[in-house]
Amino acid sequence: MTLLALDALTVRRGACPVVDGVSLSVAAGEFVGLIGPNGAGKTTLMRAALGLLPHEGRSSLSALPAAQRARAAAFLPQSREVAWPVSVETLVALGRVPHGARLRDGDRAAVDRALAHMGLQAHRARDALGLSGGELARVLIARVLAQETPLVLADEPVAGLDPESQIRTMQLFADLARAGRGVVASVHDLGLAARSCTRLVLMAGGRVVADGPPMAVLTPANLREVFGIRAHVAEAEGGPVVVPLAVTR
Template identity: 65%
Template structure:
């Protein structure tokens, strides 16, 4: 089942073409890692897919929906993590339930409790969100997106700024959502996390999709040299894939 369909999506920002004729599908059960060099257009691709950019040509199944329907179809976690109001963690996470109606019921409370538990935030439930550390705030905002309980979750670098333990835990949460039948589209820069946890990797470079497929098939020596100008070590171990960038190729 396709949860996101992009057909020939092109985006222009401030008169500069960023993406040209991108076609992409994300289905139920997929954990898609969106990778690429800085400035390649990963964030732009997701924002364009959500209808958050005006200068877009082509088709996005999400952008074609009404705002209310879109909020029930996809949860969005942007890269910016500013928490503006001094509300509790529980209150902030509960904002993820707004697309389902303003009168909270048992299903809403259960969704909030599950999201808080999944992100390990129970000890912080009654803390003021603006007083949390940066990593704790990031986990709270992920929990808010989880509480939205949408078929598709889109996240822009959600592991940035987290310590290694919480990076791995967050990737495991998203991988678990995919196993449960959700679709996940996440941009990230850590190729090791992408290789280990994603079911599929999409490389954005040069204004379009350079490669798309299982991590082992995509993260080849030739592609790494072409897209990132690096070499890397890759091995399959009893504990899963190990992928470590090694050096810049001049």
């Protein structure tokens, strides 16, 4: 089942295309890692796919009415700001808004599951404004999980997390995909992406340069041409290992 289909998606800033004619699809059961250097167009691609930016071409998500779109896909943006004092539980419960204005038993159960997945049960009554950056990042991931949509789009979800939380979060997304949902996440840690994702989409200059299984995308040529690095890439116990070694330009 296709959860997201993009056809020649293009986003311009003035005359310059920031995302340039991207066509791809994401199916249920896939965990797609969106990789590429800063400014490659990863964030813009996700926001346009969700209909949050004006674009040319077609996105199956942006074509949906807003209420239906919110039940089809959950979005975790890079920004991690909370504008008012609310409890962790209340913040996570906002993920249930697309399913109705009032919290019912099923909604509360979804919030409980999301808090448990992120190890936040003991923090449910805390003021979200008093959390550390890493704690707040986990709460916002829990909010996305509570939304319980077929598709999750996450923009740098593990940025700022400690190593354990990074690994647990990526494993959680992988588990969601194995359970039949779809996940698209932009990730800068190439090793973490290679070990966790079923597929990598490599972007540069607003275009898709490579798309496929992690080891087929993370070739020496792609690492050199797109990232300007030389890296050690190998299969190891627990999955691929990618260690940047030197700059090549």
